[in-house]
Each structure stands twice: as structure tokens, then as C-alpha cells.
Amino acid sequence: ENEISFLTEIPKCEHHLHIEGTLEPKLLFELAEKNNINLPLNFPATHEELAASYNNFSNLQDFLDVYYIGCNVLINEDDFYQLTLEYLTKVSKQGLKHTEIFFDPQSHTSRNLSIDLVFNGIKKACDEIFVEFGITTKIIMCLLRHCSIDDCSATLDLAEHLIKDGKIHGLGLDSSEKPFPPELFEQVYLKAKQLNPELRLTAHAGEEGDSSYITNALNKLNVERIDHGVRSIEDPKVIERLANEKIMLSVCPLSNVVLRVVQDVSQLPIKKFLDANVPFSINSDDPAYFGGYILDNYLEVQRRFKLTKKDWAFIATNAILGSWCDEDRKTELL
Ligand code: HPA
Ligand code: ZN
Numbered sequence: 001e002n003e004i005s006f007l008t009e010i011p012k013c014e015h016h017l018h019i020e021g022t023l024e025p026k027l028l029f030e031l032a033e034k035n036n037i038n039l040p041l042n043f044p045a046t047h048e049e050l051a052a053s054y055n056n057f058s059n060l061q062d063f064l065d066v067y068y069i070g071c072n073v074l075i076n077e078d079d080f081y082q083l084t085l086e087y088l089t090k091v092s093k094q095g096l097k098h099t100e101i102f103f104d105p106q107s108h109t110s111r112n113l114s115i116d117l118v119f120n121g122i123k124k125a126c127d128e129i130f131v132e133f134g135i136t137t138k139i140i141m142c143l144l145r146h147c148s149i150d151d152c153s154a155t156l157d158l159a160e161h162l163i164k165d166g167k168i169h170g171l172g173l174d175s176s177e178k179p180f181p182p183e184l185f186e187q188v189y190l191k192a193k194q195l196n197p198e199l200r201l202t203a204h205a206g207e208e209g210d211s212s213y214i215t216n217a218l219n220k221l222n223v224e225r226i227d228h229g230v231r232s233i234e235d236p237k238v239i240e241r242l243a244n245e246k247i248m249l250s251v252c253p254l255s256n257v258v259l260r261v262v263q264d265v266s267q268l269p270i271k272k273f274l275d276a277n278v279p280f281s282i283n284s285d286d287p288a289y290f291g292g293y294i295l296d297n298y299l300e301v302q303r304r305f306k307l308t309k310k311d312w313a314f315i316a317t318n319a320i321l322g323s324w325c326d327e328d329r330k331t332e333l334l
Pocket of ligand 1: 018021060067174175176177204207255285286
């Protein structure tokens, strides 16, 4: 009881949240019907069956196959608005203060939607939620690493105006990690940074890929933080570097269990990160698919690790310090 209210009250920042991964089964079916989208023949027939099928992913790719089908039901600006508003409304009750939202332009531009339509829908919900709850947001575009370099580069061109004026605040890299190591995207990251030197950089690394993916994301892509990164624990040198250079990992506990990165949350190196002074935040990744939003992830970590208030203060402080919000917002949250 006390623990739940303690963890609810902690000011939380989320740094690893794919907006397409907040598409709840119910909304997926509603939008499919509204937009006349035919789901694949072997797709579950009801939202209950769909939700039940999420227990059976055996790896990242298994999940991504379903996630990309879900993306296809999002057509209108209002669909992206509704999706984002539902996510933000939920987490407004979970002590969330600041969130950095990923979106995958290529999942939508490949279906001939404009990047502005997608961005504007997401942004409209963010602006409304700021007015209503004071939650701050930043929007980060992710490139899909299973797409060609040319396609990724062309996607940067489509986003150029949004990157140049800082509306898109950061660049990330997601989708199938192996066999697409970070160094393949060196030129693309360079090009993005040239569009706007203030663009922040991150990449998924060390979820399924080994710790060399983390090192190469840092060395070749010049990222400032690492999404997932839990396989850093396999290399003491990488752990030392993350601690020394204060590179934050955006850890996603429930995601790691559902996608079988670990068997259960107790196997995550949370205590080792704390002992080694590695900054990390706790995030939900794709909450509609992985069984919980940000607070559920905090609660599961606590259930498994019984952390002290001091540990939680370390986690909460690092999540604020690692955020890409404005400096005065940081001060406000600290
Ligand atoms: N990993 C890689 N790609 C993704 C993920 C993830 O956890 N979620 C959505 N796209
Ligand atoms: Zn992710």
C-alpha cells in the first residue's frame, strides 16, 4: 500500500516509449474498422484474443511482426492524436512528469502518410496534456534499422524541416537489432547532426545485440544515451565507461521479460547498475504489448529488488538529469 503510493508519487521521467507501442488492442480494432483496414487472415478476431496472444512472443522480431501490423490502422492525424492522448492521460495518473516519445516515421511514410500528419497528431495531444496536467514532452524520431540506408537517409530529408526547427528533438534507432549493428548508420547520424547540431542522439543497443553494439553506438553514432543497454553488464569496461561518462541507459523491465531478454525482472542487472553508479531510467517501451505502463514497471522492479528509498532517489534523480527537457524544467523537477 505505502509502497504503491511512494512509487506513484516519485516524479517520473520516461525516455523509452514508442507511441505506436501504446496502441491498445481495443483501439487497434476500432481504428481498423473506422479506417477500413483489412487485418491479416490469421490475425486474432477480437481484442481479447489479440491481448492474450501477446504472452507468446519468443523474441524481439516476433513482437515487431505484430507491432508493424498494428501501425497500419493509424491513418489520420486524429488517429495519432487519439493514440497519444490515451497514453498521456493514463500516465498522468502514474506520477509521470516528463516523457520523451519515440515515433517511427518510416512505418507511416511507407504507407504514403505525410510525416507532418503523424507529427502534428502526436504534438497536438502533447500540447493539450501540458495545459491540463503540466506534463512536458519531447518528440524523438526513430529510424528503422531493417530499412536500407538510402531509405533512412530519405526519411531524414522528409523530416528536415522538423529537425531544423527543433520540433523533432532527437534521433533514435530501433527495430530488429541483429543483424543491423549501429555502425551501419554512421553516415545517417552524421547527416542528421548536420541538419541541426542541437539534435540529441540515442539508439537501441544491447537488448539482443551484445555489448559491442553499445560501444559502437557510442563511438560511431556519438549517441548521448543508450536505449535498453542491459547487455552492458557482460563487459566491465563498458560498465565503467557508462558510469564515468554518465551515459544513461533507458531500461525497460517488462519489455525485457515479454521479449525473453531475461526470464523475469529479478534477472536484470538493476543492483549491479546501482552498485556501479551506472545511470539508468525505468521505462515501458511498448506498454500496450508488454503488460504495463511506467508505474507497472517501477512496481515490478520494487517487487523483485526491494530497493531502498535511497536507491529510488538515485534512480529518480538520474532520470531527471538524463532527460532532454529544458534546463529550467530540470531544476523544477529536481
Ligand atoms: N526494440 C526495437 N525496436 C522496437 C522496440 C524495441 O523494444 N519497440 C518498438 N520498436
Ligand atoms: Zn524500444
